[in-house]
Amino acid sequence: MGMRTRAFAGLAIVSAVGLAWSAPGCKKEKESLILVDLQAIDVNATAVTDVTISVSKPTGELVVAPIFDLSAGLPMTPDSITYGVYVPASAIGMLTVTAVARPATGCNGYIGTKVAKVLGGDSPKVTMIMRPGNTCTALGTAGSGGTTGTGGAGGSFSGAGGSTSACGTTVGTRPAPVGPPSLATCTDLEHNGSGLTCDAVADTNNPIIYSTAVSPDGQLMVTAGWEYFSDDVSLKIWRFPAGGGAPVQCGPEYTATALGPAYVAFSPNGQYLAVALRQSYVDIFSVPSLNMVGEIKSAPGAIYGVGFSPDSQTVFTLDYDGIDDGHLYADRVDGTAIASSVLGVDPDSLAVSPVANAGAATLAVGGYVGNLGVYSFNGSTFSTTSIMTTSGSAAAWGIAFSPDGQLLAAGTDDGSVRFWAAPFTTNATSGLPITLGSSYVPNGVAFSPLGTSIAITFGPEVDIWNVTTRAFVSRHNTTAIPGVSSPPYAISVAFSASGAALITGEDTCGKVAYCAD
Numbered sequence: 001m002g003m004r005t006r007a008f009a010g011l012a013i014v015s016a017v018g019l020a021w022s023a024p025g026c027k028k029e030k031e032s033l034i035l036v037d038l039q040a041i042d043v044n045a046t047a048v049t050d051v052t053i054s055v056s057k058p059t060g061e062l063v064v065a066p067i068f069d070l071s072a073g074l075p076m077t078p079d080s081i082t083y084g085v086y087v088p089a090s091a092i093g094m095l096t097v098t099a100v101a102r103p104a105t106g107c108n109g110y111i112g113t114k115v116a117k118v119l120g121g122d123s124p125k126v127t128m129i130m131r132p133g134n135t136c137t138a139l140g141t142a143g144s145g146g147t148t149g150t151g152g153a154g155g156s157f158s159g160a161g162g163s164t165s166a167c168g169t170t171v172g173t174r175p176a177p178v179g180p181p182s183l184a185t186c187t188d189l190e191h192n193g194s195g196l197t198c199d200a201v202a203d204t205n206n207p208i209i210y211s212t213a214v215s216p217d218g219q220l221m222v223t224a225g226w227e228y229f230s231d232d233v234s235l236k237i238w239r240f241p242a243g244g245g246a247p248v249q250c251g252p253e254y255t256a257t258a259l260g261p262a263y264v265a266f267s268p269n270g271q272y273l274a275v276a277l278r279q280s281y282v283d284i285f286s287v288p289s290l291n292m293v294g295e296i297k298s299a300p301g302a303i304y305g306v307g308f309s310p311d312s313q314t315v316f317t318l319d320y321d322g323i324d325d326g327h328l329y330a331d332r333v334d335g336t337a338i339a340s341s342v343l344g345v346d347p348d349s350l351a352v353s354p355v356a357n358a359g360a361a362t363l364a365v366g367g368y369v370g371n372l373g374v375y376s377f378n379g380s381t382f383s384t385t386s387i388m389t390t391s392g393s394a395a396a397w398g399i400a401f402s403p404d405g406q407l408l409a410a411g412t413d414d415g416s417v418r419f420w421a422a423p424f425t426t427n428a429t430s431g432l433p434i435t436l437g438s439s440y441v442p443n444g445v446a447f448s449p450l451g452t453s454i455a456i457t458f459g460p461e462v463d464i465w466n467v468t469t470r471a472f473v474s475r476h477n478t479t480a481i482p483g484v485s486s487p488p489y490a491i492s493v494a495f496s497a498s499g500a501a502l503i504t505g506e507d508t509c510g511k512v513a514y515c516a517d
Helices: 003-008 045-046
Strands: 020-021 032-040 050-058 063-065 067-069 081-087 093-103 108-116 125-136 156-159 185-191 210-215 220-226 232-239 252-257 262-266 271-279 283-285 292-296 304-310 314-320 326-332 335-341 349-354 361-367 372-375 382-389 396-401 407-412 417-420 442-447 453-458 461-466 472-477 491-496 503-508 509-517
Touching: 032 045, 032 050, 032 093, 045 050, 045 491, 050 108, 063 081, 063 232, 063 503, 067 335, 093 125, 210 491, 210 503, 210 509, 220 262, 220 271, 232 262, 252 503, 262 304, 271 304, 271 349, 283 314, 292 326, 304 349, 314 349, 314 361, 326 361, 326 372, 349 396, 361 396, 361 407, 396 453, 407 453, 417 442, 453 503, 461 491, 461 503
Parallel strands: 020 081, 032 125, 210 262, 396 442, 442 491
Antiparallel strands: 032 081, 050 063, 050 067, 050 093, 093 108, 108 125, 156 252, 185 509, 210 220, 220 232, 232 252, 262 271, 271 283, 283 292, 304 314, 314 326, 326 335, 349 361, 361 372, 372 382, 396 407, 407 417, 442 453, 453 461, 461 472, 491 503, 503 509
16 A cells, blocks of 8 residues: 555654653563554644543443643644553453543643554554544543444444345356456446545545455455544445446445454455454455354454465465564464464565465565565465565555466555566566656556556556556546545556456545446
8 A cells, every 4th residue: 555545554754752651660461561652633732731541441441541741732743752551461352542632721632542452461553643622521431442243244343234135145257357448438436335425625434445356256346445534444345237337335334443444355266255454353254145254363463464375265464563574374264373474574565376386375565665575375384485675665555466476566656566477586577667657656556367467556547557568558547526636546456357347446535436448
């Protein structure tokens, strides 16, 4: 995902950081230290004088609520101040963290809330955007955690409306691949639920379509929306009409509170859907019933990607340790852990080759500091194939394997898309890079099912390029939204199962561009 959303997630470098602790002395055995990073949304937060940071369990039971002095108020984003709050060993799971910053007099302060995943003895970090609010009514209310889902969702999700029966009853076969669309005819689809009106200026009902996936049989599509300020996630299930045309909603709309953004992936056999929440776990659903069949809790850090092995029996999860490294995890679809491995790469994106190599799965991790890693999983253990250089300190936001597994593409924030050829043991790139020639960052890349084309999202554009010649083919510019000064950025991208259509998730008002001839 591109620089624009990486910075939104609170992981950009800040110019001023303060650190304070809620208890003196050494950390006790298995006691957790939640690092709470506070950033005000505007410049008026210098008037607040103290902040109460409360931590509560999903039941609403208060765990701790220390008060910290704010000698200079709250800094405005991207600057921040970080406080450490110790919680006892008994406080584990999804804990709600609420910060209430009060002025010396009156009630006009700043409020923020996030959910932290606490395993016991660890140091999770949450970044909280503080917004104006009535501190007199907010103080002492710690909020609530994620709710157990209904309507077949379970886990971290809640379901609302719709019927899964409309999503079909069987998994079909993969359609024959065809050439890509011309991008001359595109329609904007609405990810937002019925009755929700987006206000991009006030930033309400304004999700970024952070991840998009299409089932291998071409029947279903999933779009994952992310609300930046709240970290709320919305998941929408779509079905492609049997006679062709744009997809329509077919199932419930699922939501998760303060746990985003989300990553979605279908298994190669089309029988499973994985949904990974950055600040939570990975939920596995059966297809097309959308019943939850497993929950994967292996990754303790912030999740940055999810994918399936070529045989659909293993789920891979990528997480970030909050410093400069990450881990890969392998689990069965029912949540049973298999293996994990340290990456040696500051991770930002994950791709899994659709083709096994000598019975092993090949994975690629896009790095945040000018590198990417290629790894192999033989069913029981991970091994590192190579760590390759991209360019300088360029971050690899978008990464993908070709359908035959012979080519790896990575889009980096120096405005380029580079290619490497199997077996991915050398740093040398394969052929010329695609140079976008703009100041925008490539957010996502996707190979067409034929493998002859690659789609790239960057800025307010999505392009299709020829893989062999690296020549530009066609472009779609996102549609301007009334009242917004600049058009939406194109973020996530996916081809339909046959390749005849291109789906692009945008960063404003939950717009999804569907392009087909």
